[in-house]
Amino acid sequence: MKTRNLLLTTAFAVSMCFAAENEAEQASPVETCSAAIDNAAKNISANALSAKMTLAEAKSNLAELEAAYKDDPESEQIAGLAAKCDTYAKLIATQAETQKVRNQTADNWQKRAATARSVEETQKKINQTRSGMMMDQNARLQAEMQQNQEKFQAEAAEKEAALMAASQREADLEKKLAEERAKAEARQQEAMNKLNELQSKMIQVTKDARGIILSMSDILFGVNKASLKADLKTSLAKVAGILSVYQQFNVSIEGNTDNTGSEEHNMKLSQQRADNVKAFLVEQGIDENRLTAKGLGMTMPIADNSTKEGRQKNRRVDLVIQDKALQQEAK
Secondary structure: OHHHHHHHHHHHHHHHHHHHHHHHHOOOHHHHHHHHHHHHHOOOOOOOHHHHHHHHHHHHHHHHHHHHHHHOOOOHHHHHHHHHHHHHHHHHHHHHHHHHHHHHHHHHHHHHHHHHHHHHHHHHHHHHHOOOOOHHHHHHHHHHHHHHHHHHHHHHHHHHHHHHHHHHHHHHHHHHHHHHHHHHHHHHHHHHHHHHHHOOOOEEEEEEOOEEEEEEEHHHEOOOOOOEOHHHHHHHHHHHHHHHHOOOEEEEEEEEOOOOOOHHHHHHHHHHHHHHHHHHHHHOOOOHHHEEEEEOOOOOOOOOOOOHHHHHHHOEEEEEEEEHHHHHHHO
């Protein structure tokens, strides 16, 4: 009977181990990221402001990762967001460790001041009793003072070395983020130079905080239709060629109209035009996961709808092109 119970207990323990291993293997990038952030945040002290700010950024990145994973678990964007999450977790841990060392160093300096006061008191006692004290007692006090000083100096040197190491690790991580940002900005500027070659009366190329804006006039579509004319297809083919070179770019396709006609009609027309531009880029070999299409109707005018010229400017399709790294920072 005892043997049977022992076998049952062993089998149960083994099954629980396999279940735990399977559960660990099935952890999603979102769960892994969340666990890394939670683990890094455990050691944040109350006055670790840099770590708290980075933690807020990390949670924002986690929310974006969770949304991307929920939308499409196979999206290429997930790998970049997960890598950035890992970098944030390491930076949080380093910043927390740095603040901890700073706190310990500050406490150590207080101990040093207390030791110094103790040394002064001891010296006073030595001076006051020197004439009447035995030589061995004087030597003992001197040795005690020297021992205290040496102990403090050793502790201070150790804490200062740890602080320098932690500060260096934090600087290295921040340098890495800055280098990634600089590369992304350089790529975007290169693409901007190439896209400027498409500049015409029908296509305007500008740049703002969102990225490179490629605005296409509605005369490149059929009148009050969503079909693409030949001139637009030619220009979009060139855009696709540039996007195929810069794989780090995402594109938001935004359809816009003037205020002529009903809101429902304009919203539908703008969405169809944005969808058709997206479909054409996909036909040209651009990964659909890099593209989003949204009809904005008459909600985002850039000119006065009360004039003919203003309404013509508002009837457009915008391609908002931005490097993934800069896009994530903006969010």
